Amino acid sequence: MTKQMSRELTRQQYLDLYYYMRLNRAVEDTMVKLFRQNKIVGGLYSSLGQEAISVGTAYTLQKKDWIAPMIRNIGALLVKGVPPRDIFMQHMAKYDSPTKGKDGTSHFGDLDNLHIVSPISMLGDLIPVMTGVAIGGRYLGQKVVAMTWIGDGGSSTGVFHEGLNFAATQKAPFVLILENNLWAYSTPVRRQVPLENLADRAKAYGIESYIVDGNNVVAVYTTAIEAVERARAGEGPILIEAKTFRRLGHAQHDPAEYVPKEMRAYWEARDPIALYEKFLTREKLLDAAGKKEIDEKLDVLLTAEREFAENSPMPPAEFAQGGVYCTGDDCHKIRAKWERSIGEVTPPKSSVKPVWTVPGFGSGRGSGGADAPIHFGDTPAVMEKPANNSRPAKVAAKPVAKGAKKARAAAASASRKARR
Amino acid sequence: MARANGAPTNGSAKGGAEITFLEAIRQAMFEEMERDPAVLLMGEDVGVYGGAFKTSEGLLERFGWERVIDTPISESAIIGAACGMSYLGLRPICEMQFIDFIVCAFNQITNFVAKGHYLWNAPAPMVIRGPSGGGVHGGPFHSANPEMYFIHTPGLKVIYPSTPYDAKGLLKAAVRDNNPVLFFEHKFLYRRIKGDVPSEDYTVPIGKAVVRREGKHLTILSYAAMMHTSLETADALAKEGIEAEVIDLRTLLPLDEETILTSVKKTNKCLVVHEDTKTGGIAGEIAAILFEKAFHDLDGPLVRVTSLDTPVPYAPTLEEHFLPNAKKVFSAAKELARY
Ligand SMILES: Cc1ncc(C[n+]2csc(CCOP(=O)(O)OP(=O)(O)O)c2C)c(N)n1
Ligand SMILES: [Mg+2]
Numbered sequence: 001m002t003k004q005m006s007r008e009l010t011r012q013q014y015l016d017l018y019y020y021m022r023l024n025r026a027v028e029d030t031m032v033k034l035f036r037q038n039k040i041v042g043g044l045y046s047s048l049g050q051e052a053i054s055v056g057t058a059y060t061l062q063k064k065d066w067i068a069p070m071i072r073n074i075g076a077l078l079v080k081g082v083p084p085r086d087i088f089m090q091h092m093a094k095y096d097s098p099t100k101g102k103d104g105t106s107h108f109g110d111l112d113n114l115h116i117v118s119p120i121s122m123l124g125d126l127i128p129v130m131t132g133v134a135i136g137g138r139y140l141g142q143k144v145v146a147m148t149w150i151g152d153g154g155s156s157t158g159v160f161h162e163g164l165n166f167a168a169t170q171k172a173p174f175v176l177i178l179e180n181n182l183w184a185y186s187t188p189v190r191r192q193v194p195l196e197n198l199a200d201r202a203k204a205y206g207i208e209s210y211i212v213d214g215n216n217v218v219a220v221y222t223t224a225i226e227a228v229e230r231a232r233a234g235e236g237p238i239l240i241e242a243k244t245f246r247r248l249g250h251a252q253h254d255p256a257e258y259v260p261k262e263m264r265a266y267w268e269a270r271d272p273i274a275l276y277e278k279f280l281t282r283e284k285l286l287d288a289a290g291k292k293e294i295d296e297k298l299d300v301l302l303t304a305e306r307e308f309a310e311n312s313p314m315p316p317a318e319f320a321q322g323g324v325y326c327t328g329d330d331c332h333k334i335r336a337k338w339e340r341s342i343g344e345v346t347p348p349k350s351s352v353k354p355v356w357t358v359p360g361f362g363s364g365r366g367s368g369g370a371d372a373p374i375h376f377g378d379t380p381a382v383m384e385k386p387a388n389n390s391r392p393a394k395v396a397a398k399p400v401a402k403g404a405k406k407a408r409a410a411a412a413s414a415s416r417k418a419r420r
Numbered sequence: 421m422a423r424a425n426g427a428p429t430n431g432s433a434k435g436g437a438e439i440t441f442l443e444a445i446r447q448a449m450f451e452e453m454e455r456d457p458a459v460l461l462m463g464e465d466v467g468v469y470g471g472a473f474k475t476s477e478g479l480l481e482r483f484g485w486e487r488v489i490d491t492p493i494s495e496s497a498i499i500g501a502a503c504g505m506s507y508l509g510l511r512p513i514c515e516m517q518f519i520d521f522i523v524c525a526f527n528q529i530t531n532f533v534a535k536g537h538y539l540w541n542a543p544a545p546m547v548i549r550g551p552s553g554g555g556v557h558g559g560p561f562h563s564a565n566p567e568m569y570f571i572h573t574p575g576l577k578v579i580y581p582s583t584p585y586d587a588k589g590l591l592k593a594a595v596r597d598n599n600p601v602l603f604f605e606h607k608f609l610y611r612r613i614k615g616d617v618p619s620e621d622y623t624v625p626i627g628k629a630v631v632r633r634e635g636k637h638l639t640i641l642s643y644a645a646m647m648h649t650s651l652e653t654a655d656a657l658a659k660e661g662i663e664a665e666v667i668d669l670r671t672l673l674p675l676d677e678e679t680i681l682t683s684v685k686k687t688n689k690c691l692v693v694h695e696d697t698k699t700g701g702i703a704g705e706i707a708a709i710l711f712e713k714a715f716h717d718l719d720g721p722l723v724r725v726t727s728l729d730t731p732v733p734y735a736p737t738l739e740e741h742f743l744p745n746a747k748k749v750f751s752a753a754k755e756l757a758r759y
Binding site (some may be wrong): 098099102103107108109111117118120121122125127128129130131132133134135136137139140142146158159162163165166169170323324325326327328331332334335336337338342345346347349350351352353354355356364366372374375 | 442454457458460467468470472473474477478480481482483484485486487489491492494495496497498499500501502503504505506507508509510511512518527528531532535536537538539540541542543545551574575577598599610611
């Protein structure tokens with residue numbers, strides 16, 4: 001087990017968690033207004049009532065760590081340091097937005113500074129990708145943790161399984177937060193997964209899991225920090241199931257009348273921000289004056305951010321054409337950041353004995369060699385019987401020179417007849 | 421050559437000799453991993469076993485467990501993870517044990533890997549490679565030519581070489597490219613085709629076709645295994661006084677329009693030979709390019725010799741009927757030459 005770290009939060013940390021949850025909600029409230037004014041180009045999703053999960057988990061990460069947020073993880077973006085204007089502009093398809101209008105919602109990333117991988121709509125696809133980030137970071141000696149989120153519905157995809165299983169076999173420093181908000185669009189969780197606790201899926205991969213009350217930000221934080229530290233220490237990936245509820249419809253268009261009123265009322269009484277305010281007041285960490293200060297701060301900030309976003313232009317039409325390919329060093333200088341000695345992963349130090357060792361039984365033999373058989377259908381060229389008129393299989397090493405007469409090297413007689 | 425395909429005996433994999441197509445692939449990976457520690461290999465059975473076709477023979481021994489990764493049978497995870505690694509500046513190579521299985525990761529490739537640079541300015545320098553093609557009785561699930569699924573996807577590059585020289589030079593170029601590159605290795609060529617490669621480091625530019633044989637009566641465009649069939653046919657045609665210009669496309673995305681157009685404007689006739697099935701094959705795309713850019717230069721129809729529009733059948737008699745061959749190319753070319 002990992003060494004026990006102090007989980008006690010400082011006063012400032014308690015207040016940070018509160019601030020980010022408030023910021024998360026205020027940013028989304030602003031977007032609802034923009035949506036109603038027809039200023040949001042596509043759909044608008046909401047994390048109302050789930051803020052404690054995005055904020056409490058992302059708050060455990062170091063600056064160098066990587067996240068890949070899903071649509072209901074605006075809070076994680078804010079904790080990572082994304083300014084609200086970027087989120088507004090993304091939704092409004094503005095030219096100053098991170099993707100300059102090429103994609104919307106929370107679909108943007110930042111490889112160089114904030115270490116955010118952009119999500120795509122296909123649920124679960126981030127799981128193998130973040131597994132790769134985790135393995136890659138470990139390979140480079142960076143001691144980073146990769147984190148992403150998935151819904152109860154998204155946890156039924158094939159990539160969820162492939163990704164988590166691969167992460168487990170690699171003991172990747174990867175933390176997956178499963179937000180069980182009881183609904184996947186209109187389908188209740190029971191129809192998605194026949195399990196009481198989705199965390200039980202971890203057993204199938206031989207990895208650790210936790211279950212946490214997703215509406216209690218301190219519980220989320222304490223659970224996640226333990227998971228992150230264990231993953232960073234090399235214990236392998238960890239799955240956290242955060243139990244919560246999707247308070248609004250799937251997106252703005254969906255009134256979600258399929259959700260029983262009683263169920264909604266039950267969860268509305270468990271609003272994570274209201275609960276946390278009570279806690280902070282009881283613990284004397286926040287008073288009326290402190291709260292007012294935050295109200296005002298958010299108001300000033302979001303007014304300015306919204307104004308900036310609204311003033312940003314739409315992208316010029318021709319901008320649609322460019323950027324499909326990286327054109328080389330002038331476009332991106334791709335350099336891995338090594339934080340371990342390259343000597344450890346290059347010969348001679350990297351050399352190993354290429355055998356599997358089975359505990360209790362010793363090792364097998366390497367399988368190589370010049371004439372090692374290859375998967376069906378092909379025979380070494382040396383063994384092939386030449387057909388009557390076929391020449392040896394040999395082709396020009398270099399393209400023919402322009403204008404050369406009879407310019408072609410020997411035809412490869414890869415005649416298919418040769419084999420019959 | 422003592423070890424045409426085997427592990428390097430002295431820790432070196434330098435070329436400078438006549439080698440098989442298979443060895444060219446292995447050398448390219450070996451040398452790129454030697455050159456740049458950011459290059460890794462992932463795939464099923466690529467490590468201890470050296471790959472189902474032995475293309476990674478000796479790599480684990482030299483570069484170790486962190487750089488040569490035997491994965492679970494999870495194509496989406498292999499490609500997804502490679503994409504994540506590429507975001508950190510690594511240059512992973514993914515092996516599909518048979519290229520047929522690449523479609524298991526179709527979503528990861530076409531939605532995640534291919535779109536990142538356009539959408540959020542995230543380059544994904546990675547290579548996805550594996551044995552493709554028919555003619556070895558692999559049957560309907562071990563003989564695929566999946567190029568057209570991916571040629572329809574902006575953001576990818578697609579390479580399909582025919583010679584050891586090109587295979588090695590293009591695979592090295594693919595590893596060094598900042599974009600996701602799909603690299604198809606026709607398994608019929610693996611041990612049947614040999615060719616010289618230089619001893620020094622070299623690359624072959626992606627996106628450039630090459631004239632393999634000059635001629636004036638018609639242009640034959642082809643690639644991969646059918647390249648050899650086309651050259652063989654050109655020899656037979658020459659005996660009848662028909663000089664075919666034979667072009668090896670080598671890269672299918674981006675397509676080298678310039679080389680194609682220059683040749684067709686000279687010969688005024690074009691025959692496309694590919695092992696991929698006919699409907700939606702690259703010959704259709706080439707036809708469209710010629711209609712757009714060389715309509716007045718054409719003295720005859722664009723002719724296609726391709727596989728049948730069926731899955732690849734297993735029995736040798738059926739597969740032989742399914743595939744194009746020198747005889748079919750010969751009669752199509754003769755017909756076209758008459759225009
Ligand atoms: C692979 C895939 N299939 C379908 C969709 C369409 N879709 C988007 S969100 C959603 C429901 C997701 O439910 P869940 O994973 O529980 O997340 P939640 O919306 O509750 O946060 C569906 C079906 C998708 N995005 N990806
Ligand atoms: Mg859900």
